[in-house]
Amino acid sequence: MSKWTSVTSGVPQVSILGPVLFNIFINDTDSDIECTLSKSADDTKLSGVADTPERRDAIQRHPNKLEKRAPVNVMRFNKAKCKVLHLGIEPPVSIQEKDFGLLVDEKLNMSQQCALIAQKANRIPGCIKSSMASRLREVILPLCSALVRSHLEYCIQLWGLQHKNMDPLEQVQRRATFMIRGLEHLSYEDRLRELGMFSLEKRRLRGDIIMAFQYLKGAYRKDGEGLYQGVEP
DSSP, X not given: OOOOOOOOSSOOTTOSSHHHHHHHHHTTTTTTOOSEEEEOSSOEEEEOOOSSHHHHHHHHHHHHHHHHHGGGGTOOOOGGGOOOOOOSSSOOSOSEEEETTEEEETTOOOHHHHHHHHHHHHHHHXXXXXXXXXXXXXXXXXXXXXXXXXXXXXXXXXHGGGOOOOHHHHHHHHHHHHTSTTOTTSOHHHHHHHXXXXXXXXXXXXXXXXXXXXXXXXXXXXXXXXXXXXXOO
16 A cells, blocks of 8 residues: 555546545636636636726736635646637737647637647557557557547547648548558548548538437537527528
């Protein structure tokens, strides 16, 4: 058994009550906060409209409230990791920042996010190729599905609609399927057909259709009221 030690930050791993107790600690963080406050286990995001000096000052008052309230709940904010991102035509304090793993700039342009994802995912087929002696479908396909596709489709529902050029991502999947023995002579479309796979574009379209169908059947009704607008025939 390990010795007892004081945990000064984070949530103890593999504990049952840890996440529940942490939620209790941060549950009242947004009381008396008029701006939009997004809370997660290790990240807090405050957002609001700052189109006038009064609104700008109001937004600044809320971080001050949060900083004073945090010690009461035995919590503290890491100021070194605090970032400010202005969305609009004003000169930005920061050009781009990561938000829950997504690279966002002041214009909400997702081209850098696409390039970053393609760069990360493009290394994985090379690692698989150098570490696995077998090129059989039964070996390569599960690895690519688990290790490559997870990068290519991370939060794609959020940023994929804003960035139409997905060729760099499709190129990564094209390269991954090319490693499978016996399919090298086939075109990318034929390899997908042989493997029973879809292109990334068709997978996104399929996911959107499934979600729209579920919404029409009653799912996500509360959260989706602002997403869909009915049109009379």
